[in-house]
Amino acid sequence: MDTEQVEDVRLVVYRAFASDGAPPSRVDLARRTGLAPTEVDEALRRLHEHRDLVLGPDGQIVMAHPFSAVPLGFSVMGRRTLWWGGCAWDSFAIPHLLPEEDEVLVATRCPGCGAPHAVVVRRDAPPESDLVAHFLTPVDRVWDDVVRACGNQRIFCAETCVTNWLERTRSDRGCVMDLPQLWRLARGWYAGRLDRGYQRREPSAAAEYFHEVGLRGPFWGLPRA
Known part of the structure; x- marks a missing residue:
């Protein structure tokens, strides 16, 4: 073959x-x-x-990132199509990958308290929201168990809900970011993935991308700022 x-x-x-x-x-x-x-x-x-x-x-x-065949905490509604969002990152990436979708509605629940949330994610500007995203798994360990890692990239009401969830699940704190930062991370990550000849980023290129969108430190495979 x-x-x-x-x-x-x-x-x-x-x-x-x-x-x-x-x-x-x-x-x-x-x-x-x-x-x-x-x-x-x-x-x-x-x-x-x-x-x-x-x-x-x-x-x-x-x-098949950013798409999922199984529910992992997010649904993404476009004009005529409904997707399972693989994670917060992937859910925010879908309108950037699909030119016919100017915006999508991302729906989820806060893992900390169960509150429902719906966020309109547009291609031209980040959402205005006080919600936060928490990523549990450092990027260099995501593929150790990619489904679990994606299932733990979630959106919370606030940092207090993140803290409560971490205490309840006895998990170590990962990376917390606001939704504009999540939008910047997702915006260009999958560019070209629907085109022939697409190549996934090698670790050095991925680290450069994270740096360009404002993410720093060992969690992202980068030296501390």
Whole structure:
């Protein structure tokens, strides 16, 4: 199997998520790419190994960032499509990735107190909100358990709710940011992901991106400011 065939599968997966809010079936992947079912499985395995998507233990597609096939605390409503947001970061990234979506409605609940929240996320400016986001897992450990890491990138009412949640779950504090900072992080992170030939950022390029959007310190793989 050549790299172009693997890329064909990647594009069908991502574009199906973008248009339908869900991944394609293996039958659809085979039909749309002209590959045999065994070749589709091989392509998905390679994409998983390269961290272009996430497969579950049963081999089913779980995530193709910023899209998710399973609920992880967020729903994202566009003009005609409803997505599961993989995390706070991914939910805020969707309108930046999809040119037809000027804005989306991101809905979630505060893990600290259960209060419901809905935030309009636009492409042209960050939301005005007193809510905060908390990321539990440092970026260099995200892929140790990517589903758990994404499931713990959440939006809270305020820092007090973060503190209460950390005490209740006996978790160490990660990184807290306001929603404008979350918006800046998400804005350009997935640029080009729906295009042929997209390449994920290597660690040095990722660290440079974090620095450019104002994130500092070891949590982001950078020296302390």
